[in-house]
Amino acid sequence: MRSATLRNHGLTLRSWSSWQSRLCVQQRVGTARTLTSGTYRVPKPFNEPNLHFAPGSAERQKLATALEDLKARLPVRVPALGSLNATVDPSADLTSMHQPHEHASTFQQFASASKEDVEKAIETALRAKKEWRDMPFTDRASIFLRAADLVSGKYRFELLAATMLGQGKNAWQAEIDAAAELADFFRYNVSFAQEIYDKQPTVNAPSHYGRTDWRPLEGFVYSVSPFNFTAIGGNLVSAPALMGNVVVWKPAPMTAYQSWLVHKILLEAGLPEGVVQLVNGDAALITDVVFNHREFSALSFIGSSDVFRGLHVKAAKGHAEKKYRDFPRLAGETSGKNFHLIGPSADVPNAVRHTVRAAYEYAGQKCSACSRIYVPESQSKLFFSEMRKELARIKVGPPEDYTSFTGPVIDKKAFERISSAIDAANKDPKVETIVGGTYDDSVGYYISPTLYNVSDPSHWVFDKELFGPVLATYVYPDNKFSETLSHIDSHGGGFALTGNIFSNNQKAVREAEDRLRYAAGNFYINCKITAAVIGQQSFGGARASGTCDKAGSSGLLMRFVAPRTLKEEFNKLDEVMYPSNMEEGAM
Incomplete structure (x- = not known):
């Protein structure tokens, strides 16, 4: 039966073995999806329902348990670089962050990346880029949809507890941030990415075929997230990553642990380790290394207007010195009155x-x-x-x-x-x-x-x-x-x-x-x-409040693509001259 099947496909036992070897290679590099056919559509997104923590509710008890578990582990320790197996060197010089509501108590201690650590993080991300960029969108989408379910399920109360103790939020404010909004960002960004990929030419001349290749940026994206929302860090990395980019992520010191937890969730959801490089430490040092790198392609920033202005100046200086291959995109949401x-x-x-x-x-x-x-x-x-x-x-x-x-x-x-x-x-x-x-x-x-x-x-x-x-x-x-x-x-x-x-x-x-x-x-x-x-x-x-790219829309994701337009013709060109070029009587 197997031999007959092979003959029907024009294969010998030797060619079957060779084909199997090629398939294994394809599967290892993430292209096995090409062996199936069909145009896939991501599921329709939805807003995560909120828990309300009424007295006597099950969610209030679960949150109380998560808070007690976390408090028993304080201060939590966070490595300089995030990965599934990263540990904190016992001899490392650690920076302590206190609980805002009780500053005598240390919430977290994090190690700071050296210049060499940041350079390593960038190179690790760039090495991961080709495989991630070439992964079909449906597979990238699945990772972030899986992460959304981990946020709303397995890790929900752990995220809430970390946000409450580390950022001083009450249960409701933590819920609408670290659970609902974070899950919403992951789910809706998948939908927004689909919206972008669906933007294709609607008019073609006879025998012509036009299409748009929504390429990720050629280098890496630098994401800088603030202290006040756990969800924002998840958005600043998911928006560019979904489009096939790799990201170096610098969270605010007050959210080192909370961001590490979000990163852990993404890795557990299947994100390849190199794609998002979480880097803790001195903002000026990390930014200097990033802004001096030829592959710096975009900044995704949330923070103060003055800091964002300074980063514009720094990028302009890099342009003047011709440091970059690209013109880095600077996307920012900043201050308000x-x-x-x-x-x-x-x-x-x-x-x-x-x-x-x-x-x-x-x-x-x-x-x-x-x-x-x-x-x-x-x-x-x-x-x-x-x-x-x-x-x-x-x-x-x-x-x-x-x-x-x-x-x-x-x-x-x-x-x-x-x-x-x-x-x-x-x-x-x-x-x-x-x-x-x-x-x-x-x-x-x-x-x-x-x-x-x-x-x-x-x-x-x-x-x-x-x-x-x-x-x-x-x-x-x-x-x-x-x-x-x-x-x-x-x-x-x-x-x-x-x-x-x-x-x-x-x-x-x-x-x-x-x-x-x-x-x-x-x-x-x-x-x-x-x-x-x-x-x-x-x-x-x-x-002065930012670049108005609109988080929670496809507009932000558009900042992290470099579209290529393609045109294919099926007919033949029979003549160089146009009719207007012909002499009288020539036609």
Whole structure:
């Protein structure tokens, strides 16, 4: 039977053995998928359902167990370079990071990469590039879809516990970040990649065939993630990696362990070890090595505007010295001085509830957080009354206390920056303290939710990013709504990330939406400004708030491809000359 089958395929026993050998080689290099036929479609993405941790719930008990398990292992130790088998050298000089809510307790200690370690990480990534780039998209997609299920299942509570203790988030803030948003990024980025690959020419001339080859970038991508969202690191590596790129990932020091855990999940999901190189250590050292490498092809960055500007300058210097083969793409989402605008017709109690969440959740440490608000004079008394009432209900405390609405700021540096600004505002005669204006770092880095009323709309509190639980109010005359729109647009530190209007007057809504078109990359109507959900609202601003590539959309992934267009003709060219070139009578 076997011999007959071989003959039917034109094979001898010798050629069968040779074919088997070639197949084994193909399977080893990841091309076995070419032996099947068909055009594959990735599954439709969905938003991960949130757990709510109600008293007595199963998820609250599971989280309590995960927190106890993690606390028993503190301080966790993180190697300089991430891999499945990486360990921390007992003689290594380790950097300690403390728990924000209890700074006497060390949460993690991480080793720092040397210049040689960073160079090794880059070369390891580049060696992995060909096999990863050549892997069919359906296989790359499967890895990230598997990772999404690991995030939402096996590792969910471990991720939440690490985010709570390491970043000071309460259970709900950790849930919407480290579980739901991280899983959403993995699932939706797969869908966005499919969307890009599906973009092919729709018109071809007779006997012509055009197509687009969505190539990954030729070198490597450098991803730099911030402290405030565990999910962001997962997005900054999954977006370029899905498109066939290799990535060197530098997380914020405060998230060394959380990022290591995300990296571990990706490796467990099947990501080849070289594809994403996690590197901990000194940001300046790591960045210097990256920006001096010929294969540096892109930066994917989230952090401060000033740091991003500096990286632009550094890249420009590299261009001037002709260091790079490519023109590196610089994609960044940076700072914000985000606004709420209450119109005279607004439902003020509703606006207040949205504002409390937008300004004070996670101690205001979201790039989208509300830090300035404009209130009509006719509604100001009600506004301040409602704000006092709601803020009186808020508890500031440690993340393990489920009654804590908000918690500490991330570290001593942040605490000192915000408390210094509060001191200056408290002494300013133009600034009236409505609520808060106090702070305490005796146990953790706690700053009270603070609400100011400021008489001058050009005051520095409307321009300086504090990245903390401080909200400045300007009360405007009702008949100067349009003038207030101009103030909103021209102030805010030059940033343009998020903003909104609360109004029941559609004419006012339309005027604000049009006049503030460039004041915010994410604009909301009767909704708080910390409301972007992947697949529903992509996220990112312009002006000094970044390059507006829109995380949670195919726009960000497009930054990490270098499309090649191909054209094939099936007919023959019979003549060099065009009809217009012919002499009279020649035709």
